[in-house]
Amino acid sequence: MHNIYLDHAAATPLHPDVFEAMVPHLKEQYGNPSSLHSYGRAAKIALDSARDLVAAQLYCSPNEIIFTSGGTESDNLAIMGIVAASKRQPAHVITTQIEHRAVLSTCQHLEELGHSVTYLPVDKSGLVSIDDVRKAIKPETVLISINYGNNEVGTLQPIEEIGLLLREKGIYFHVDAVQALGKININLLELPVDLMSLSGHKINGPKGIGLLYVNKNVHLKPNIFGGNQERKRRGGTENLASAIGFSKALEMAVFNVNKNQKILNDLRSQMIEGLKKELGDHGFVINGHPNQRLPHILNVSFKQMNKETLLMNFDIEGIAAASGSACTSGSIKDSHVLDAMHLSPELKKGAIRFSFGLNNTKKEIEIAAKKVGTIVNRLRNK
Known part of the structure; x- marks a missing residue:
């Protein structure tokens, strides 16, 4: 049986060219970039080259890039670092109800420390309102943190419009773009964003590496102490x-x-058409915004179904999917994202996320849609 991986929003396979680029620095060039001898200098040159390349792709300065262990650390550093550096104490932070747990848990920790947080609602498509953002701003607001593209339903937020509003107000803007990276164009020279979190394993890169973009005019305090690496910021x-x-x-x-x-949109569309063929137009419900969305995420609710039962049956048939974020998909609780979107209990109960990658083929999607349809029909007929 050929296994079909449809969970690329959780992790993507390492690209062979990426692996080849890493090998010399795992085998021969093993020096510490902070060491002063030739091994260290060679490592420092390689690290600077990587930083220069990243900055060139994102249209920012190399000095504005902080390498981290991944998106979660980047989110933590952005939020905690800005609040710690702010002269407004206690501070006020604004986010949304559908953020990744890396943001929500950090904001909850801020509340435990005596700061205040506003969690903005979203509409039934997962979209935040600009008016709600504007109304939530207080004199003590120091930061707004909003996900570029939601990791469960794929809805894209109006980042540019929000950013322009915050520039007028003099409030820092942090964007978690972990899912958006490589799926949409990101130009930090044009985007009105002060901080942005990115991660390697969502774009066929290695796990355990990410970055935080910090605009040169932004001051934040580090979360990790013990060295002067990353310009004393990490x-x-x-x-x-x-x-x-x-x-x-x-x-x-x-x-x-x-x-x-185009490749990812085509795979997504093929999956939808395949499910329609197997289940009919009304055999499932697509969650998220129909147009303002990421190309690789398809969140579908199967009525009269239980997501745990579905995922187990999919896995038996060699199909890897998810019920939500990789950080919470092991939980049997309903998705906080779908809760915020006010989906009915029936739709939340049977919600599955399929996420596509560049290694998927049209044949795989054809097989996956047929198997999913067969499983759903069989379970419904029991």
Whole structure:
């Protein structure tokens, strides 16, 4: 049986070219970038080259890039770092009810420390209202953190419009773009964004590497202490091989972003048409915004179904999918994203996320849609 991987929003396979770029820095060039001898200098040159390449792809300065362990650390550093550096104490932060847990849990920790947080609602498509953003702003607001593209339903937020509003108000804007990277064009020279979180393993790069873009005019305090790495903003020996891999993956993702958008949109559309063929037009419900969305995420609710039962049956048939974020998909609780979108209990109960990648083929999607339809029909007829 050929296994079909449809969980690319959780992790993507390492691209062979990325692996090849990493190998020398895993085998021969093993020096510490902070060491002063020739091994260290060689490592420092390689790290600087990776940072330069990343900055060139994102249209920012290399000095504005902080390498981290991934999206979660980047989110934590952005939020906690801005609040800690702010003169407004206690501070006020604004986010949405559908953020990744890396943001929501950090904001809950801020509340425990005595700061205040506003969690904005979204409409039934997962879209936040500009008016709600405007109304939530207070004199003590120091930061707004909003996901570019939602990791469960794929809805894209009006980042540029929100950013322009915040520039007028003098409030920092952090965007978690982990899912959006490589799927849409990101130009930090044009986007009115102050901080942005990115991760390597969503774009066929290695796990355990990410970055936080911090605009040169932004001051934040570090979360990790113990060294002067990353311009004193993130202590700890840099993950050199993974930084090299991340930069290579990012270069390929940015270069091919328009082509990849079409590939992923086509796979998504094929899956929808395949499900319609097997289940009929009313045999499932698509969650999220119909147009303002990421190309690789398809969140579908199967009525009269239980997501745990579905996922188990899909896995038996060799289909890997998810019920939500990889950080919470092991939980049997309803998705906080679908809760915020006010989906009915029936739709939440049977919600599945299929997410597509560049290694998927049309034949795989054809087989997957047929198997999913067969499983759903069989379970419904019991």
